Amino acid sequence: MSTTDVTPVLQARGLVKRYGHVTAIDGADFDLLPGEVLAVIGDNGAGKTSLIKALTGAITPDEGEIRLNGEPIRFTGPQSARQHGIETVYQDLAVAASMDIASNMFLGRELRRPGLLGSALRMLDKKRMRQEAAAHMADLKIGLRSLTQPVETLSGGQRQAVAVARSVAWAKSVVVMDEPTAALGVKESGQVLDLIRRVRDKGMPVVLISHNMPHVFEIADRIHIHRLGRREALIKPSDYSMAEVVAIMTGALRVSDDGGTVVADAGAAEAAGVSTH
Amino acid sequence: MLRRNRTTFASIGFTALATVSALTLTACGSGAQGGSGDDGVKVGLITKTDTNPFFVKMKEGAEQAAKDNGVELVSAAGKFDGDNAGQVTAIENMVNSGVKGILITPNDSKAIVPALEKARAKGVLIIALDSPTDPQDATDALFATDNVKAGELIGQYAKAAMAGKEAKIATLDLAPGVAVGVQRHQGFLKGFGVAEGDIACMQDTGGDQAKGQTAMENCLQKSPDINVVYTINEPAALGAYTALKAKGLEKKVLVVSVDGGCTGTKAVKEGKIAATSQQYPLQMASQGVKAVADFAKNGKKASGYTDTGVTLITDAAKTGVDSKDTAYGLEKCWG
Amino acid sequence: MTATPLPYDQLKGPTTVRRLLTTPTTGPLVALLLACVFFSLTTEQFLSGGNFSLIVQQVMVVGTLAIGQTLIILTAGIDLSCGAVMAFGSIVIAKTAAEGGLPPLVAVALGLAVCAGFGLVNGLLVQLIPLPPFIVTLGMLNVAFALTHIYSAEQTITNLPGPLTALGETFPLGNTDITYGSLVTIALFLVFAYALSSTSWGRHVYALGNSPEAARLNGIRTSRLTIGLYTLAGAVYGIAALLLISRTGVGDPQAGQTDNLDSITAVVLGGTSLFGGRGAVLGTFIGVLIVGVFRNGLQLMGVASIYQTLITGVLVILAVTVDQISRKKAR
Numbered sequence: 001m002s003t004t005d006v007t008p009v010l011q012a013r014g015l016v017k018r019y020g021h022v023t024a025i026d027g028a029d030f031d032l033l034p035g036e037v038l039a040v041i042g043d044n045g046a047g048k049t050s051l052i053k054a055l056t057g058a059i060t061p062d063e064g065e066i067r068l069n070g071e072p073i074r075f076t077g078p079q080s081a082r083q084h085g086i087e088t089v090y091q092d093l094a095v096a097a098s099m100d101i102a103s104n105m106f107l108g109r110e111l112r113r114p115g116l117l118g119s120a121l122r123m124l125d126k127k128r129m130r131q132e133a134a135a136h137m138a139d140l141k142i143g144l145r146s147l148t149q150p151v152e153t154l155s156g157g158q159r160q161a162v163a164v165a166r167s168v169a170w171a172k173s174v175v176v177m178d179e180p181t182a183a184l185g186v187k188e189s190g191q192v193l194d195l196i197r198r199v200r201d202k203g204m205p206v207v208l209i210s211h212n213m214p215h216v217f218e219i220a221d222r223i224h225i226h227r228l229g230r231r232e233a234l235i236k237p238s239d240y241s242m243a244e245v246v247a248i249m250t251g252a253l254r255v256s257d258d259g260g261t262v263v264a265d266a267g268a269a270e271a272a273g274v275s276t277h
Numbered sequence: 278m279l280r281r282n283r284t285t286f287a288s289i290g291f292t293a294l295a296t297v298s299a300l301t302l303t304a305c306g307s308g309a310q311g312g313s314g315d316d317g318v319k320v321g322l323i324t325k326t327d328t329n330p331f332f333v334k335m336k337e338g339a340e341q342a343a344k345d346n347g348v349e350l351v352s353a354a355g356k357f358d359g360d361n362a363g364q365v366t367a368i369e370n371m372v373n374s375g376v377k378g379i380l381i382t383p384n385d386s387k388a389i390v391p392a393l394e395k396a397r398a399k400g401v402l403i404i405a406l407d408s409p410t411d412p413q414d415a416t417d418a419l420f421a422t423d424n425v426k427a428g429e430l431i432g433q434y435a436k437a438a439m440a441g442k443e444a445k446i447a448t449l450d451l452a453p454g455v456a457v458g459v460q461r462h463q464g465f466l467k468g469f470g471v472a473e474g475d476i477a478c479m480q481d482t483g484g485d486q487a488k489g490q491t492a493m494e495n496c497l498q499k500s501p502d503i504n505v506v507y508t509i510n511e512p513a514a515l516g517a518y519t520a521l522k523a524k525g526l527e528k529k530v531l532v533v534s535v536d537g538g539c540t541g542t543k544a545v546k547e548g549k550i551a552a553t554s555q556q557y558p559l560q561m562a563s564q565g566v567k568a569v570a571d572f573a574k575n576g577k578k579a580s581g582y583t584d585t586g587v588t589l590i591t592d593a594a595k596t597g598v599d600s601k602d603t604a605y606g607l608e609k610c611w612g
Numbered sequence: 613m614t615a616t617p618l619p620y621d622q623l624k625g626p627t628t629v630r631r632l633l634t635t636p637t638t639g640p641l642v643a644l645l646l647a648c649v650f651f652s653l654t655t656e657q658f659l660s661g662g663n664f665s666l667i668v669q670q671v672m673v674v675g676t677l678a679i680g681q682t683l684i685i686l687t688a689g690i691d692l693s694c695g696a697v698m699a700f701g702s703i704v705i706a707k708t709a710a711e712g713g714l715p716p717l718v719a720v721a722l723g724l725a726v727c728a729g730f731g732l733v734n735g736l737l738v739q740l741i742p743l744p745p746f747i748v749t750l751g752m753l754n755v756a757f758a759l760t761h762i763y764s765a766e767q768t769i770t771n772l773p774g775p776l777t778a779l780g781e782t783f784p785l786g787n788t789d790i791t792y793g794s795l796v797t798i799a800l801f802l803v804f805a806y807a808l809s810s811t812s813w814g815r816h817v818y819a820l821g822n823s824p825e826a827a828r829l830n831g832i833r834t835s836r837l838t839i840g841l842y843t844l845a846g847a848v849y850g851i852a853a854l855l856l857i858s859r860t861g862v863g864d865p866q867a868g869q870t871d872n873l874d875s876i877t878a879v880v881l882g883g884t885s886l887f888g889g890r891g892a893v894l895g896t897f898i899g900v901l902i903v904g905v906f907r908n909g910l911q912l913m914g915v916a917s918i919y920q921t922l923i924t925g926v927l928v929i930l931a932v933t934v935d936q937i938s939r940k941k942a943r
Contacts, residue, residue, distance in 0.1 A: 122811045360870070
């Protein structure tokens, strides 16, 4: 997989976003290739949330360009990003707890009955929504007892699965997942990582924001390391150790132009467990 | 599964608890209402509220009279002063339960009329207690204090007490457009022999002590030389007294009132209020119950207006004005 | 690490029995039925078509208010202004028709518009400033109360034109007299029950009540939805104003002073959660009937009215306790 001969699904160049004196995004680049899981990592305050918000339409950058499948694009809000096929799984999942799984999958995009019932009485087609939701869940091999049980009766992992399934069902281009394993135990994290793999195997590229290095190294095809409002490095997990990635993230190491690393702060690098010799 | 079952238990729990509490409370309620007659004649009593001591006394009189006349009393009240809808509902329910007659102190003299007319159309005897409806003939009869006379008595007393001194008068009234308040106010002016324009300060208090105090404070700001204060009832009078005392004026200003509640009568005894016109809610109710019992017995409907009496209560009697002392007042007082 | 997917099983809807047992409306419904059985056994007059018709007629005003209140509470809001807004609406209708010479229909339309206007202002303040619904509607309660008394000059308005009280008229059904207004209330309940359960709008209302943020992230225009809900609730209060006039036959400036709390009571008794997103408008209908049945039944038994208040209080506490417990268990 090379960055030169494939058109990135989602690409950004020189994004800038300022809030008064604070620069949240400082000339950031971004590249997501077809069919890959791209992990976005960065220290707290590095600005990865702002970057993701810009890419999903939640904020509008002051400068820079975003391209979707090679075409320049401007999102006016999360809704417009969704219309362009970019779906986000938010950290708090954005599910309505008391509503059932099928209702959540179709929230904001409900299906109406055909004919007069739908057009005049605006009647929902509950059965079809349930069937389609079931098909999507089956597609991703998510097993649940009943699609009519309220989301609040599900475990954390099951809720995550519902949120992922919803995004995948509607995404045409990209699924962005914000810390999907943050609140989960070991077993459920494993299930969610499996689920992400299945999403990728369907050909859907995934942007994965995570703090969990083992998870990132387990699942990511490439890692976008964000630091001080811009992309510090874009690497393959096979080329670097976890300790080196952490050191790059904190500024102790720098990636040199030839793909090697340069020690920027020996003390910090040592502390991060990277040999500086 | 577990969660579902818990919700189910919660539902069942709600139902069970609701039922048990309802049964328990109903049992208490029935107990409290015990001692009803056997011949099945029911009399309804609907008061303005069931918290005001005036209506508590009225209910007491009705209960006693129900026992004496061998009839059953059912009672209801509005939720707040002015609650017409609650009284309408009570009338409907009572008519449905087969009462022979309803005694009512209307919260809204006009708004209650359609409901009363419906009840009368079904042959129920309707007697207004304490305050008339508008029009007055919307009820069969009215048993009430003559509020004009009550005001007049207290006006005459105040005039005599001033003994020719120049009077600067404040009136602490009820609320605009409420008949009782207007009648007492007019009666007072008539008894004192002054015109509306001669009043130094007029304020509405809603018959409330705190508002009475505020009103008096404001009146004193306006005319510091006020020396006669007429009040719609004793709570307002006591409010006025507090305001006067704060200015050290309580000995110099004559406070008079209308109503005759026990707290008020005590205040007369203590000298906080110079005199009050006492009315008799117990009389209204017991005469009302008797009228319904008579109607049940011989089909004769009470009609017209019956004055249930008013007495001037004071320990500083003035010649030329009939009055009784506070010992008498405390014996007859309500609340 | 390869975790096995959770056992995959059937995707059927819940059985009718299970659904019945788990809806929050079931408890109140059973309580209502038991109360009816109890009063039927203890009083002679309770069990009759006429008495049931009477009960529905007695709850139609608060019931209609409670529909609007349900909409607000489903969004985790609360509306303290409903009774006062209704009172003002009823005075506007009564006064413009009886004294201002407006044709009754125009007067009614004006009253509805005024009430909807109050709702709109509530909604704008709650959504756009934003301010807590409790405070906004508390303020609006006072505004509407004061306007009612100023505009009516404390006078009850009588001699209303016939059409204004037409909904208070009855028609015979068998040997029971049914009030037209009761039918209006029941129809409103059915319309809102349908809209909330079977349209996108209804789904969005529930989603909004669950989590405004989640609703927004799913592309629901929450701001518009909220403002619309408050406005719609206001319009429903306007219908309640007309029912109030038709029931009492007068324009009464003192009306509705406890109706805000009474409507909240009905909503809560009906199993709708004060925390939003859970409940049903038909539950509210049951809630309002519970209040009406207890009031009527106890009156027929000759129990003093203060005990009705006591029982209502106990029931409300029970209902919110059940709500809280089942919410905790569900998490």
